[in-house]
Amino acid sequence: MEKFKTVLNVANKQGSFGFGVVALLTAGGEQIFSSVAFRCPCNQLNFLYGLVFLLVPALALLLLGIILSKRTWKLVTGLCRRRSKKTLVSACNALFYICATALVAPTSWIAVALLGGNYYECAMTGANVSAYSLHVCQGKMSREQCEQEMFRLPCERGAEQSGKEEVLRTIRAHSQILGWFLIAAIMLSNLLLICVARCASPISYQQLRFWRVYTEEENDLMDSYTSKHAKQLAERNLESFFKQTPPEDVVIPSSKDWEKISALYRFRTKDQYYSTLHQHVERDQEAGGGVPLNLVRSAGSTGSAEAPAVLNFVDGGLMSPQGQ
Structure with a gap:
């Protein structure tokens, strides 16, 4: 956990380059995890098993990124005592940035997992969706064979039955298409957020x-x-x-x-x-x-009479300061 925290700190300091490092490390971790821990059961548990491996590690990375962020605890500490509408709006803005930063690792995990296709392949061969099964089996396997043997296909990879191999290739192709769409969506949304924030910036x-x-x-x-x-x-x-x-x-x-x-x-x-x-x-x-x-033994100081306003974080191009 301490190493992951160090990586996050580097990412925050290095901006887009640092987030790229986090994405690469996450991708490498997913490849190792997939080859070492993942074994599709090839039974009725396929859908749940594949979905868990695809989404639960991503959720864990998201929560870990939020927990290890200093901004999270700067925002949360004492928030219940500051109940003004202005504070709530500012807290929501800060929370949006925290989550956007923490999403780098989980989205990288999902994207790489979809490109690999193992998790999606296992999940969809166990999905109880006859329309999808019939679609991928059309022209490759009979309907009865498709419904009865679909969940066993991941364990029969490399078998001589060409129809089964074609079904697996089709499912894997769907997974890779989703993976590339996810990568494109992430990059486009990140570019748009940075451009909007920079255009609205009152400083040079x-x-x-x-x-x-x-x-x-x-x-x-x-x-x-x-x-x-x-x-x-x-x-x-x-x-x-x-x-x-x-x-x-x-x-x-x-x-x-x-x-x-x-x-x-x-x-x-x-x-x-x-x-x-x-x-x-x-x-x-x-x-x-x-x-x-x-x-140490004295009473509190007078301090400044005016309370500080709310921070819009300067990091990764997502800063949106407001002048007055």
């Missing part, structure tokens, strides 16, 4: 690139600073406990400050803040006295 291409780089750097440094200060606080507490000495004052942000920089954010061309952290620092500096911080 170079500023968008700067914003993306800034966001990546801030996230990396946030992880580093969080680890460093958490370690400092833990060492202070342990030293005070074991040595039985008064604890030293450690300066950390208050809960209110943490809440502000954790909120979702919408870019505004008027202010040109590039994140909630950027906005919080600049506004508190303008209010006078710099960023209000607190000692």
Whole structure:
């Protein structure tokens, strides 16, 4: 799971190239999984068995992509306490982007599986759909033979009965056609989403690139600073406990400050803040006295009077900032 999370982080940072890497890794995993684990039962379980192998791993990859995304937990944490209509609309927009990003791996799995044809072939030879069975068997097998032996065809591949082999080739051709249609639909929809988002962008291409780089750097440094200060606080507490000495004052942000920089954010061309952290620092500096911080044992700070707006994520060309 940790390796999959690393791959997702690389994909988010590298944009379209990173998503291509995820798709290739998923395709390779599907090929290995198909050759090692998949064995069509060639009985009445064909349809369920093939459908499970085709769709359930894709669902698992989708859920895994959502769970391992930092954006998911940034969106969900505290959402129940923010019940305004504006917050709900913004949360839906953010959720759409999260799901769109997480769909790369599952759609790659389904597309590659359809191109291979094994899962679809197994499922459709067990489908209780007489019209489809008669269609693929027409001119190759008799109706009675088709209805009685259809589910055994995947296990008889390579047999001398040319009619059965032709039926399997027809089913596999249908699977590959669906696979190519799915790939074309994914690429076309992705291109349209990127074009619409870029056309609606109130900022230039170079500023968008700067914003993306800034966001990546801030996230990396946030992880580093969080680890460093958490370690400092833990060492202070342990030293005070074991040595039985008064604890030293450690300066950390208050809960209110943490809440502000954790909120979702919408870019505004008027202010040109590039994140909630950027906005919080600049506004508190303008209010006078710099960023209000607190000692560990002190009460909450005053903070900024205006709550941050909602973030439209800068990533993969799907950014749609709104100016004011």
